[in-house]
Amino acid sequence: MDVFYPKRIMIILVSIFLFIVFNLAILLVWSRPSEETEQNIGEELSKTIMNKKDGSEMALIPSGEFSMGSSPAEIDALLKEHPITAKFFESEQPQHTVSLDAFYLDKYEVTNAQYQKFMQATGHPAPKYWNEVPALGARSDFPIGNVNPQHPVVGVSWQDANAYCEWAGKRLPTEAEWEKAARGGLVGKRYPWGDELSRAMANYGGFGGQDKWQWTAPIGSFPPNGYGLYDMAGNVFEWCADWYDAKYYHNSPKRNPQGPEKTSLRVARGGSWDNNFLNVYYLRCAHRFYARPSTKNLLIGFRCCVSIPGE
Numbered sequence: 310m311d312v313f314y315p316k317r318i319m320i321i322l323v324s325i326f327l328f329i330v331f332n333l334a335i336l337l338v339w340s341r342p343s344e345e346t347e348q349n350i351g352e353e354l355s356k357t358i359m360n361k362k363d364g365s366e367m368a369l370i371p372s373g374e375f376s377m378g379s380s381p382a383e384i385d386a387l388l389k390e391h392p393i394t395a396k397f398f399e400s401e402q403p404q405h406t407v408s409l410d411a412f413y414l415d416k417y418e419v420t421n422a423q424y425q426k427f428m429q430a431t432g433h434p435a436p437k438y439w440n441e442v443p444a445l446g447a448r449s450d451f452p453i454g455n456v457n458p459q460h461p462v463v464g465v466s467w468q469d470a471n472a473y474c475e476w477a478g479k480r481l482p483t484e485a486e487w488e489k490a491a492r493g494g495l496v497g498k499r500y501p502w503g504d505e506l507s508r509a510m511a512n513y514g515g516f517g518g519q520d521k522w523q524w525t526a527p528i529g530s531f532p533p534n535g536y537g538l539y540d541m542a543g544n545v546f547e548w549c550a551d552w553y554d555a556k557y558y559h560n561s562p563k564r565n566p567q568g569p570e571k572t573s574l575r576v577a578r579g580g581s582w583d584n585n586f587l588n589v590y591y592l593r594c595a596h597r598f599y600a601r602p603s604t605k606n607l608l609i610g611f612r613c614c615v616s617i618p619g620e
């Protein structure tokens with residue numbers, strides 16, 4: 310009898326222990342699929358979203374690393390093709406790895422129609438050249454804002470572009486976001502589609518082939534890049550959020566760089582309808598252009614982006 314009771318208690322204790330272990334195992338097995346489901350939701354972000362405020366379609370730019378700037382080999386090749394000094398390409402160097410969170414970017418440059426909606430909603434003043442452009446001595450007239458709804462808006466300062474993005478619940482892309490988006494997932498290519506400049510792919514200075522435009526072209530007149538973005542090269546330069554510093558790549562942080570401390574210039578990217586002959590290199594993904602933020606000219610427009618909550 311002395312032996313029996315402890316033995317029985319042992320059996321009961323072992324049974325309880327096994328019961329708990331069994332249930333814990335079941336709990337673990339059940340909880341794993343739910344974790345995977347959460348991850349899947351993260352991986353399956355919509356490729357495209359619609360911004361209700363301005364009606365823009367926006368494309369997902371996935372998270373991850375990319376090479377920002379130009380490599381020495383790329384610069385050497387450019388110097389062989391263009392009568393220009395190495396100094397011109399200094400701001401694109403050193404090429405460096407940048408890691409970005411995912412974000413959405415407007416598929417198209419902001420149009421005159423969208424900008425008009427913004428002006429009507431907020432009372433924001435019209436862009437320069439909205440109603441009239443000075444005589445440019447050309448064979449056709451520049452497509453002014455108020456009667457060319459599908460052309461990209463121009464004549465807007467950095468502050469105008471920033472105000473538009475804020476109204477639409479968006480923001481200007483950082484310079485790093487812009488360059489990653491322009492590259493469209495390609496590695497080490499000059500343009501959003503590859504290495505060869507082509508009038509089948511972009512509106513730049515002059516015309517010929519599918520480039521029928523002396524000035525701006527209606528948005529989306531050329532094929533999109535690998536991320537589904539249109540006109541990342543040519544048509545109009547696009548304001549970016551960052552201040553411009555030619556030496557920024559020497560000490561830019563690796564993760565989500567936000568640009569240098571305040572300077573007197575803002576970054577604008579992508580080249581424009583005006584770039585031809587000796588300055589086609591402005592259309593390259595890596596090219597860093599800039600202007601005073603108050604600049605309002607016929608070359609610079611913009612597009613907006615949004616961060617993804619939780620990214």
Ligand SMILES: [Ca+2]
Binds near residue numbers: 516521522
């Ligand atoms: Ca053109």
